[in-house]
Amino acid sequence: MNMMASIAEPAEVGRYNGLERAAALMLALGEEHGAPIWRGLSLDEVKELSTCISSLGRVQSSSIEYLLRAFTSEVAGMRNLHGSFDSTERLLAAVLSPEQVKEIMEDIRGPAGRTMWDKLSNVSETVFAGYLKNEHPQTVAVIMQKLRHDHAARVLGELPIEMANDVVLRMLRMDTVQKDVIQQVEVTLRGEFMSNLARAQRVDPHDALAEVFNALDHTTEERMLRALDESAPESAERIRSLMFTFEDLGRLLPSAVQVIVRQCNKRELALALKGAPEDIKTLFLGVMSTRAAKLMRDDLAAMGPIRARDCEEAQGSLVRLAKSLGERGEIILADPKSDELMIY
Structure with missing residues (x-):
């Protein structure tokens, strides 16, 4: 058997x-x-x-x-x-x-443990490139060969164009790098860069507060922001710029909105669209099939008056879903009319 x-x-x-x-x-x-x-x-x-x-x-x-x-x-x-x-x-x-x-x-x-290179490949390319701008191009070329290819490409894109070109030429001409050279580069990176990375990436309290304000109901959010306008106007403006709101959904690519529509609760979607601006309503209905869009319009027409609080809660649920999808990389939270990404 x-x-x-x-x-x-x-x-x-x-x-x-x-x-x-x-x-x-x-x-x-x-x-x-x-x-x-x-x-x-x-x-x-x-x-x-x-x-x-x-x-x-x-x-x-x-x-x-x-x-x-x-x-x-x-x-x-x-x-x-x-x-x-x-x-x-x-x-x-x-x-x-x-x-x-x-x-x-x-x-x-790796000579001193590959953990450090793994960590470097997860460091923001902007932060890492800012450090490498002050290094010799030959050292940068050695480092680029040790990074993940996709991360190395992003770091090169953040370097000044003349320096990036020099680094690429050195990478082309580079023979096998001696292990003691790589080990010395690792020691330098660990001592000069990695040890200071935590301080360089210290969390901005405005980011945390923007997340808190996103979770508030609209009335409380507005009341607290108005109070901040009086006591700390610059902070209030910073928090507003960091918040991702229901109105921001109207600037998403149609493909991203389509993913949200597929994964959201349809009852919550109807409640959210009931009080939505016309441009957002048009965007969401436009990514649905003809039949689904007709059913949603019928639901909206038959819904009658609803409490503003119910509408705000449903809109908040859509925002949280969008941010969750963005964090998982399933959609890009971006303004299709801008080259600037809003990554959360």
């Missing part, structure tokens, strides 16, 4: 590709049982498999049980395993020479 026929494939395993399944198996086999397999792999295969193990993270015991097949009875009582840099290095040390282990782990981690 096929042992796997009686075991349903766990959902986690269904999400693994072939390499990830192999990585989980090698992690479970450990040093003793995995050694013959490691010795049969080429150096490139070892690098590829060990890189996958180092980023695998937590593996459920049910998935290990499924993947190991012949060792089901042994693995059934195991707790979760955890793939990490340390567990990868221990596995490699049991089957490869110290020099091979060092080479592979440096490819995976």
Whole structure:
């Protein structure tokens, strides 16, 4: 009887590709049982498999049980395993020479740990480019080669054009960079840039207050903003500029509005449009199918008078949905008539 026929494939395993399944198996086999397999792999295969193990993270015991097949009875009582840099290095040390282990782990981690490069690739390109403007173009060229390609492109776009061109030429002419050079660049970045990044990205209290005001009902929001107009007019103006309101939905691209319409509660949409300006109402109805738009117009006509508070709450729900979609990258909160994005 096929042992796997009686075991349903766990959902986690269904999400693994072939390499990830192999990585989980090698992690479970450990040093003793995995050694013959490691010795049969080429150096490139070892690098590829060990890189996958180092980023695998937590593996459920049910998935290990499924993947190991012949060792089901042994693995059934195991707790979760955890793939990490340390567990990868221990596995490699049991089957490869110290020099091979060092080479592979440096490819995976980077000389001083790849965590810093991961963090750099998540830093605002404007902030990072502002720092790099004061660095030598050769140093910047080394850094560009270590960043994710998409992030490097955005950083280059923020540099002065003459400097960006110089950096690109140096990247073209650059031979293999010595590891000690990369290590020195990492030390400098960690000491001069990363340590100051938290201070450079200190949260503006106006941003937080804009989020709070977005969540207020319209009457309370206006009352508090008017009070701020008297006591701190510059702050009130700053908060207004940062707030994303129902009226801002009218400046979205039709494709973004279409996503909102698909995912919103249709009852809330009708309530929101009942009190909406004509341009916003036209925009929302325009992205619907002919039948859906007719049904919505019929609903609006049959709705009769509604409480202003109900309309405001429904409009607030649409705004929160739009911001949530923007944060997930499903839509861009942008004015189609402007090149400036309003990213939240």
